[in-house]
Amino acid sequence: MPRFLLTRISSGLVVLLLVCLFTYLVFFALSPDPAVQICGKNCTPELIDQIRANLGLDQPFWTQFFLFVVGIFAGRTYGDGASTVDCAAPCLGYSFQSSQAVWDMIVQRLPVSATVAVGAAVLWLLAGLVGGLLSAVKEGTFLDRFTTGLTLTSMSIPNYVLALVLQYVLVVQLQWLPFPQAVAFADDPVQWFLNFVMPWIVLAVGYAAAYTRLTRANVLDVLRENYVRTAYAKGLPQSLIWRRHALRPALTPVVTIFGMDFAGLLGGALITETVFGINGVGKMAADSIARNDQPVIMGVTLLAGFLVVVGNIVVDVVYTAIDPRVRVNA
Amino acid sequence: MTTETPSEALLQVRDLTVTFATPRGPLDAVRSLDLDLEPGGALGIVGESGSGKSMTSLAIMGLQPRAARRTGSVRLRGQELVGMSEAELRRVRGDRVAMVFQDPLSSLNPYYTVGLQIEEAYRAHRPGVTRREAHKVAIAALERVHIRDAAVRVNHYPHQFSGGMRQRVMIAMALSTEPELLIADEPTTALDVTVQAQILDLLQEIRHETGTGLVLITHDLAVVSEITDHIVVMKDGVCVERGAVEQIFTSPQHPYTQALLDAVPRIDDEIGELRAVAPSATPTNGGPA
Numbered sequence: 334m335p336r337f338l339l340t341r342i343s344s345g346l347v348v349l350l351l352v353c354l355f356t357y358l359v360f361f362a363l364s365p366d367p368a369v370q371i372c373g374k375n376c377t378p379e380l381i382d383q384i385r386a387n388l389g390l391d392q393p394f395w396t397q398f399f400l401f402v403v404g405i406f407a408g409r410t411y412g413d414g415a416s417t418v419d420c421a422a423p424c425l426g427y428s429f430q431s432s433q434a435v436w437d438m439i440v441q442r443l444p445v446s447a448t449v450a451v452g453a454a455v456l457w458l459l460a461g462l463v464g465g466l467l468s469a470v471k472e473g474t475f476l477d478r479f480t481t482g483l484t485l486t487s488m489s490i491p492n493y494v495l496a497l498v499l500q501y502v503l504v505v506q507l508q509w510l511p512f513p514q515a516v517a518f519a520d521d522p523v524q525w526f527l528n529f530v531m532p533w534i535v536l537a538v539g540y541a542a543a544y545t546r547l548t549r550a551n552v553l554d555v556l557r558e559n560y561v562r563t564a565y566a567k568g569l570p571q572s573l574i575w576r577r578h579a580l581r582p583a584l585t586p587v588v589t590i591f592g593m594d595f596a597g598l599l600g601g602a603l604i605t606e607t608v609f610g611i612n613g614v615g616k617m618a619a620d621s622i623a624r625n626d627q628p629v630i631m632g633v634t635l636l637a638g639f640l641v642v643v644g645n646i647v648v649d650v651v652y653t654a655i656d657p658r659v660r661v662n663a
Numbered sequence: 664m665t666t667e668t669p670s671e672a673l674l675q676v677r678d679l680t681v682t683f684a685t686p687r688g689p690l691d692a693v694r695s696l697d698l699d700l701e702p703g704g705a706l707g708i709v710g711e712s713g714s715g716k717s718m719t720s721l722a723i724m725g726l727q728p729r730a731a732r733r734t735g736s737v738r739l740r741g742q743e744l745v746g747m748s749e750a751e752l753r754r755v756r757g758d759r760v761a762m763v764f765q766d767p768l769s770s771l772n773p774y775y776t777v778g779l780q781i782e783e784a785y786r787a788h789r790p791g792v793t794r795r796e797a798h799k800v801a802i803a804a805l806e807r808v809h810i811r812d813a814a815v816r817v818n819h820y821p822h823q824f825s826g827g828m829r830q831r832v833m834i835a836m837a838l839s840t841e842p843e844l845l846i847a848d849e850p851t852t853a854l855d856v857t858v859q860a861q862i863l864d865l866l867q868e869i870r871h872e873t874g875t876g877l878v879l880i881t882h883d884l885a886v887v888s889e890i891t892d893h894i895v896v897m898k899d900g901v902c903v904e905r906g907a908v909e910q911i912f913t914s915p916q917h918p919y920t921q922a923l924l925d926a927v928p929r930i931d932d933e934i935g936e937l938r939a940v941a942p943s944a945t946p947t948n949g950g951p952a
Contacts, residue, residue: 568755
């Protein structure tokens with residue numbers, strides 16, 4: 334097991350390094366000169382050169398990339414002589430726009446994105462599993478066809494449309510939810526919770542639909558397995574056959590997908606956060622793309638890559654607990 | 664309804680018909696089949712793929728697919744199984760009638776130890792038995808089918824066994840409740856030849872020791888001839904010939920039976936063309952091909 338983990342972690346690191354390189358390459362090749370952006374209106378060529386030197390942008394590509402990677406692990410110092418800025422590890426650089434450390438910006442917003450992701454995940458897991466199971470048990474009935482229709486509709490509604498409709502219906506027309514206000518959890522827990530209700534629903538709907546379909550298909554597949562027939566031939570009670578012989582094999586693939594989806598969402602729900610003005614990682618990414626804030630985009634990309642890699646490793650570990658065939662004898 | 668003394672026969676099947684509704688009208692997978700088996704007897708059902716022999720075995724236990732309709736009569740020691748409630752059938756399945764299937768790998772649940780799968784079969788029919796007691800029964804059942812280190816193996820998963828060993832596990836599971844009737848549906852088909860012989864020996868041994876009745880379903884005439892005393896030959900869902908093993912082998916009456924016998928390779932065969940069972944050897948009822 335430790336050896337298996339070690340292999341997975343090292344291959345994960347390689348993936349992250351490649352993600353890093355690729356992103357860096359894209360921005361190096363495509364983005365306009367950041368020094369000009371930073372310099373602003375009252376700019377002189379000398380000033381631009383000064384900024385480039387401070388940021389290390391005058392270095393060749395590989396040196397810049399190397400310094401960036403080293404900075405993540407060991408921290409780095411920008412500039413030289415009198416005006417130096419120390420960037421402690423893990424250093425992802427500074428935002429061109431706000432001059433804040435990218436790491437700090439991420440740490441600040443990650444809990445918000447996590448709140449959005451966790452709430453949505455609870456909703457879509459509940460809805461998806463219950464919907465899928467019911468649909469499978471009642472295969473071919475009205476309930477099954479209704480659920481199928483509902484999932485298709487849910488999957489085809491874009492997030493932002495649903496968000497606007499919900500806001501209009503729930504807040505403006507029915508007034509079931511208060512108008513969203515920026516509050517801290519400690520100040521007004523109720524308002525805080527209600528703020529998140531709509532984003533949770535909007536985010537969960539698409540996933541819930543996909544999970545319903547997946548669960549239904551898996552359960553129906555497993556019910557056709559020979560070992561379920563064996564269970565019937567043994568005269569086991571129906572409830573035991575469902576619980577023991579159908580559910581566990583059917584839900585194993587759901588674990589995999591969930592690990593990936595959830596990890597991806599922790600890295601920010603770009604559209605939903607932007608539509609609802611939630612100050613999470615996703616909105617930060619959207620904003621920095623619009624402003625071509627390269628260090629922030631790099632940071633968010635790396636974070637997303639990191640979360641997916643970690644999510645994958647966690648799924649693999651969980652898998653060994655669920656499926657005895659995957660257990661490694663070591 | 665019947666004038667025979669019902670307690671005599673272990674299994675008496677009369678006019679068993681399994682019908683599927685298809686877009687082109689009803690289709691009989693099994694039609695008007697009669698079977699008889701005395702206590703401790705062994706009956707072979709022989710036929711090619713699609714002849715309805717597996718559907719027969721499932722229909723005896725009421726395990727035919729939901730889309731199928733089962734009519735006729737299936738009596739187990741005189742007790743009618745057709746028309747029984749699902750709850751009553753559940754008490755018969757696995758307890759009085761147990762089944763061994765063709766592919767032991769897919770017929771065992773890969774997520775659970777073989778021990779647990781034997782235990783649950785036993786405990787389903789012995790209310791009040793503790794897990795510990797059932798665990799002992801599972802070990803004894805594995806020893807019974809000659810699995811070495813049964814006390815260790817009982818905690819292993821199906822994928823940790825070889826094909827032949829898996830089939831032994833299936834047999835152990837079926838026998839754990841000491842059933843009156845064991846239905847083995849192609850129990851050796853998925854196994855290689857030497858292992859086949861071992862499994863057949865095991866079935867034979869169990870029959871003699873426990874007096875369990877056996878219905879053996881196979882396409883392999885060599886297999887039935889070794890174990891059973893009576894044979895029913897099926898084609899397209901109907902019985903085309905029945906009789907004692909010697910009789911069928913020495914003087915087959917139906918052209919289909921002759922064709923089946925001819926298709927068995929013999930050691931003194933000249934090397935020539937492979938023999939096939941002619942598709943038009945018998946009038947069919949339009950059953951599944």
